[in-house]
Amino acid sequence: MQFMLLINEDESIYDGDEGAKRMEETLAGHMALAKAWAEKGVAFSGERLKLGSTATTIRWDAGTHTLHDGPFAETHEELGGFYIIDVASLDDALDWARQIPVPGKGAVEVRPIWPMEG
Amino acid sequence: MNLAREIADARPRVISALAVQFRDLDLAEDAFADAAIKLIEHAERPERVASWLFVVARRKVLDAVRRQARQGRALERSAPVEDMADIFTMPEPIADERLRLIFICCHPALAIEARTALALKVICGLRVDVIARLFVTSEATMYQRITRAKAKVRDAGIAFELPPRKAWGERLEAVLLTLELAYTAAYQDAAGEIDPELSAEVARLAALIAELLPEEPEALGLAALVWLARSREAARLDASGAMVPLSQQDTRNWDFAAIETARNWLDRAAKAGSSGPYQVMAAIQLTHARKAFDGATDWAAVAAMYDALMAMRPGPMIAVNRAVALEKTKGASAALEALDAIEQPRVRTSRPYLVARAQMYSQLGQSDAARKELSRALAQNVPRAERLFLERKLSELAQNPRSIS
Numbered sequence: 001m002q003f004m005l006l007i008n009e010d011e012s013i014y015d016g017d018e019g020a021k022r023m024e025e026t027l028a029g030h031m032a033l034a035k036a037w038a039e040k041g042v043a044f045s046g047e048r049l050k051l052g053s054t055a056t057t058i059r060w061d062a063g064t065h066t067l068h069d070g071p072f073a074e075t076h077e078e079l080g081g082f083y084i085i086d087v088a089s090l091d092d093a094l095d096w097a098r099q100i101p102v103p104g105k106g107a108v109e110v111r112p113i114w115p116m117e118g
Numbered sequence: 119m120n121l122a123r124e125i126a127d128a129r130p131r132v133i134s135a136l137a138v139q140f141r142d143l144d145l146a147e148d149a150f151a152d153a154a155i156k157l158i159e160h161a162e163r164p165e166r167v168a169s170w171l172f173v174v175a176r177r178k179v180l181d182a183v184r185r186q187a188r189q190g191r192a193l194e195r196s197a198p199v200e201d202m203a204d205i206f207t208m209p210e211p212i213a214d215e216r217l218r219l220i221f222i223c224c225h226p227a228l229a230i231e232a233r234t235a236l237a238l239k240v241i242c243g244l245r246v247d248v249i250a251r252l253f254v255t256s257e258a259t260m261y262q263r264i265t266r267a268k269a270k271v272r273d274a275g276i277a278f279e280l281p282p283r284k285a286w287g288e289r290l291e292a293v294l295l296t297l298e299l300a301y302t303a304a305y306q307d308a309a310g311e312i313d314p315e316l317s318a319e320v321a322r323l324a325a326l327i328a329e330l331l332p333e334e335p336e337a338l339g340l341a342a343l344v345w346l347a348r349s350r351e352a353a354r355l356d357a358s359g360a361m362v363p364l365s366q367q368d369t370r371n372w373d374f375a376a377i378e379t380a381r382n383w384l385d386r387a388a389k390a391g392s393s394g395p396y397q398v399m400a401a402i403q404l405t406h407a408r409k410a411f412d413g414a415t416d417w418a419a420v421a422a423m424y425d426a427l428m429a430m431r432p433g434p435m436i437a438v439n440r441a442v443a444l445e446k447t448k449g450a451s452a453a454l455e456a457l458d459a460i461e462q463p464r465v466r467t468s469r470p471y472l473v474a475r476a477q478m479y480s481q482l483g484q485s486d487a488a489r490k491e492l493s494r495a496l497a498q499n500v501p502r503a504e505r506l507f508l509e510r511k512l513s514e515l516a517q518n519p520r521s522i523s
Contacts, residue, residue, distance in 0.1 A: 001275050089277030090227055091285065112275045 013104030029101030052078030339396030360506035
């Protein structure tokens with residue numbers, strides 16, 4: 001079944017010279033993960049998102065909406081990217097999700113995807 | 119054995135086999151309940167109750183599945199239910215899937231407060247209102263919790279396979295922790311208002327895990343801990359309903375068969391050669407149980423084990439118990455110092471902490487200070503059995519300032 005791995009990170013860890021180096025390490029970790037999936041034959045897709053500060057949010061309330069500058073969630077940990085992987089069970093998905101590099105504060109949410117009907 | 123007991127005994131195996139086969143906890147529970155009713159109405163009692171229930175329940179599930187598959191078509195007559203040939207031709211129709219079901223109910227992806235509840239509901243068949251009482255919450259809250267947990271098992275992709283052995287560690291930790299919570303809820307309630315059937319179910323579940331995981335020393339340790347606590351259940355209240363502390367219990371009321379069972383588990387665990395907090399906690403309780411044979415408690419051993427426990431799993435209540443043991447080996451001043459060193463405000467206002475302090479003050483002859491601590495404890499919402507006990511202590515202090523023990 002398909003699972004989405006939502007990567008939420010405190011982006012401040014990637015600020016400055018040290019941060020740039022850390023970003024390189026993190027990206028290398030992601031590359032390694034993609035390689036492991038390819039080797040294991042795990043079907044996957046994913047994207048890296050630009051910084052939370054580049055987000056625009058449409059907020060709805062009972063049929064009316066307003067635009068907001070910034071991400072939907074008002075936290076220090078922004079959605080920074082996601083993967084969709086196709087594995088047998090939640091435990092397999094969690095095993096992979098644990099391997100996503102998160103050098104600072106953050107969280108990886110694992111959620112099953114509704115299967116397509118038909 | 120009466121039929122209700124036999125049905126309860128058969129339940130873990132039958133439900134586990136059904137749940138794993140059909141990957142559906144609700145379906146398994148419903149089919150088992152139907153089969154149990156059929157059995158009660160059945161004219162003669164089958165030789166093997168569990169097998170009979172399994173075959174009947176499985177046919178019920180298959181009928182339901184077929185009905186769903188034939189949506190809109192006229193119902194055929196379903197197969198006769200009591201086809202005993204099925205049972206007699208198969209040597210053992212039920213695969214033992216109990217461990218799988220325990221691992222599913224105690225999956226780390228489920229909310230910790232829902233895990234034991236789910237296990238008690240699905241595996242032991244406890245009613246939701248009974249489980250709610252065990253966890254000191256409302257029936258509606260507990261119902262919601264269990265329903266949510268079941269939905270997560272169904273929708274989150276939790277596998278119905280036994281996880282590979284390398285993954286057992288984390289699962290087992292979750293299993294043991296949830297059982298420990300249940301145990302705590304059942305036994306640290308000094309009120310004596312806990313339904314004895316309930317603590318029996320927690321004990322059964324613990325014994326089941328010890329039976330299924332005989333190579334896991336901490337699983338054996340937890341089972342021993344729970345059984346040792348149970349062994350003193352009959353001695354915990356006096357005739358007036360007041361709590362009787364361990365030091366004053368009549369050891370003739372202890373259940374020595376349960377103590378023996380626990381001792382065997384601990385011996386077996388020791389052979390594995392890796393210690394852990396549950397084994398240490400059980401060893402402490404076993405040391406207390408030895409009083410029935412030795413006439414005295416080896417407080418030096420108890421204090422040493424609390425030191426070990428503090429290193430393994432430091433916690434406020436362990437620190438309080440350690441201080442109480444210290445009093446026996448190093449005196450009340452040392453114990454009071456240890457209590458003073460505990461910083462958590464939640465512990466400093468807890469009854470065990472206040473009562474321990476009262477005990478130390480009275481040992482040191484400071485009966486005013488002791489009375490103050492006891493009054494602070496009594497100002498809380500205290501269960502009746504403990505209230506009676508503390509009130510008695512307070513009046514003893516007034517008459518004889520050094521009598522508290």
